[in-house]
Amino acid sequence: MKKVLPPCCVMLMALGLFISSSALAQSSYSNFDQLTDRLEKLESDYRNLAELTSLDKTLDGREIWVLTIGKGDVEDHPAIAVVGGAKGSHIYGSELAITFAEKLLGNSDSQEIQDLLASTTFYVFPRINPDATEEYFASLKYERDANSHPTNDDRDDVSSEDHFDDLNNDRLITLFRVEDETGKWMIHPDEERLLKKADISKGEKGTHHVYTEGQDNDGDGAFNEDPKGGVNINKNFTYDYPYFEPGAGENMASQIETRAVLDFLYEEVSNVFSVVSFGPSNNLSSAIRFNRAGVSKRVITGWYKEDVSVNELVSEKYNEITKLKDAPGNSGQKGDFFQWAYFHYGRYSFVTPGWAIPEVKDEDDKPRKFNNDEAHFLAWADQTDLDVFVEWEEVEHPDFPGKKVEVGGIKPYVLYTPPYRFVDSLAQSHTDFIVELAGMKPDVQLVNLTIEDAGENLSRITVDVYNNGVLPTASRLGERNSWVKKVNINLTLSDGLHLLSGDIHDIVRSIEGDGSVKKSWLVRGKGSFTITAGSPNSGFSTVEQTIR
Structure with missing residues (x-):
């Protein structure tokens, strides 16, 4: 894992100095209709960068929205999933997610963000449990985390x-x-x-x-x-599912909301390298601790040491940017989204409540x-x-x-809901953090290509498959997870070339940040060849050359 940021990431560290304010003059937390209006406005105002999709509808008829932000072949660029509202009563997390999208797109005319969106995709799920969150606006207020499914x-x-x-x-x-x-x-x-x-x-x-x-x-x-109600969506995911616990549902992933998120992330996209969610848990103010016993089990219950090191690095960056290092840590609850994203989805999963009770001083x-x-x-x-x-x-x-x-x-x-006047500055610092995390993404490149004459019409082709990013191309857990795409290396030869040794297709489970894998092939004849390496979650690189 590389700990020195690449130049592009260093430039983005100053982003908070000039990202524009939210495109909408928001003065209070948004109910579902207001949230939808904000999302539709983003899609309308930034047609070349934003696409709004309804994954499904809840029992109360509310859409489960995802806003895709990026440019070009968005599904082939490394992506971050930004998720709010898994805990229905945490409306502040939902606000952070939608305001992140507004601030990012609101600055999309800057060169830095243009370059970022040309190489990075963001999937923003602003409110995945909308029926529960809507209780915040009811005439009778109580902290509701459950959807509208009868239980x-x-x-x-x-x-x-x-x-x-x-x-x-x-x-x-x-x-x-x-x-x-x-x-x-x-x-x-x-x-x-x-x-x-x-x-x-x-x-x-x-x-x-x-x-x-x-x-x-x-x-x-x-x-x-x-x-x-109802089923608490943040107890209904598949990792460490709390059977028979009130609010968890009859079965794991039994709810429309849960399945909508799972189906999209498992089936529709494969380029996510990290998940950032807003909720009651917290591994950003303080990182997960390594638990050797937890990773020694057949079904692991702890983060691998290599992934803990990534968490520590990202946590350090988070605290530098947000100044929230004193927020209480919390490693998650049974059946929650945050833990599913690491243990079953295999991605680097980061979660934060996004706010900490400010310091109180005495009379001295x-x-x-x-x-x-x-x-x-x-x-x-x-x-x-x-x-x-x-x-x-x-x-x-x-x-x-x-x-x-x-x-x-x-x-x-x-x-857990700060006064709304605090939201803009808090959302700004979290936008800066997510942009910083995007600059740390894995970035596969083909470098140091050489062609050596091996005599008798033979040539030796050699290239380094290099990860120019800070983060590995897959988490340590992701290496053993079939849902995380590995680095594929393919050699394509024209009719005049014949492969004598080396793999025409190879798979590398993971390449650490600033790490590389050397590949070599022996070919006979004259003609052109193409080498392609990468994965959706680490980017692709292609080189073409001719042997004459």
Whole structure:
């Protein structure tokens, strides 16, 4: 793996200084119709560079969009898939994806971006779980990650019969707490608005039960265990699928949304070398750690050491550009998109929440330390004068007669959704990062071609198949994955030439960054020949020559 950037990539490092603002004056997060308008405008404004495709429709009739960005033979250029909205409640990730497309195309008249799009393709999936994300705009707000497919998560043969209930009529679903000495929760010692699990080993005792806001509508003793919808798309992918877990679906890849993404990436395109997704996991602020035991299994559960090294390099670049090195790391959850993209798709897979709670300083202007993300968030929101918390309010609850019941908590969505005024600068830094990653792509070239006279009408042809990129032509995992195209090397001879030794066709599993493979052939006669080497995910190179 080469760690020195090629000149073209160095030039692109300054891209953030002059990429234009979004073509649309966006002032708030986009619902599905607004998102579609933005995508259609990009296709209309940049007809030679952008093509919008509907992969399928959800049960609620919303399109699953992919925007292809590039120039020329886009399917033969190394590509990055940029994916938002796998976690339906992470609308910010969806906004980062669409704004990336707008910023990239908005600067397509610059020479740097023209050169980039002539050699690199981008597949932008701005919102792959649109039915769930649309809940952000509903009159009753709750953090919904599930699509609209009917489910029976409590397995009582009735679907969606125990939904959330708005107990305090504020149109927000938060929490309710019940004061009870048998409860396992206690008021947080550092932030009285929050609760924490009591730790008896530290002498702590619980004072409350805590539930999501609602009633036991089906009388089974549980609250909101079978809400409206649905299957969580970010639990429905094929790697480490969580069988029988609520929200995962009856089977892996059982959902329209999941299959639409899988079918496109597996069947329609083969040139993706890396996937960048926006969601709750994070291997960009801090890289995945190598786990020797994980790669020693028959079915591996850890990243190969070589791929961890790539992750470390890319993470370093990410932190330099975005300044988000302090965002919490998270290696993923069962059945999620991020892990599927590495373990089953075989590509370099990078994911980020795209935002971290900003630093909070005390009265002496020193950074405050927090042991709890929610406490950190509330302190920052207080400093920033943001309305993010529903104060605890006592209510009558039919399931707890005679008990003190209070409704309150952090409002839906706000913990992972920055105020929209922050989005443009955050999207800019992530656009710069993705462009930087594109400059690191594998780039197969044929160099050092020689033809030696071997006597008696014989000639020796020699060439180096060189990877001019920073990244290998395939991940270490991709080398053992049939979905990742290997480097193909082909020799074509005219009628006057005959091959005596060497392979007319050869396959190389991977060539490291700044690495090369030497190929040699012995031929008899006179005539022309053509050598072609490469793959869709590493580019192609061709040389032609004549032996006279």
